Amino acid sequence: MRLAWAILAVAPLTGGCVSTVWNVATAPVRAGAQVVDWTTTSQSEADRNYGRKMRKKEAREGRELRKEEARRREQRDDD
Secondary structure, X not given: XXXXXXXXXXXXXXXXXXXXXXXXXXXXHHHHHHHHHHHOOOXXXXXXXXXXXXHHHHHHHHHHHHHHHHHHHHHHXXX
C-alpha cells in the first residue's frame, strides 16, 4: 500500500520530466530547421528584395535623367 501511495505522490512530478525529455530530444531538429530557415530565401522575401532593388534602380535612373536634362538646358542657355 505504501508503494501505491509513493507512486501516486510522485506521478504528478514526472509530467515535467517527460516534457523536458521531449524538448531535449527535439531540440536538434528544431535547431536544424532554424538554420535552414536562416540560410534560404522564401519566394516572398525574394520578391520583396527584387522590388526594393528595382525601386532603387528607377530612382537612380530618374535622378540621372534629371541631371542630364538640367545639363542640356544649361548648355542651351549658354549658346
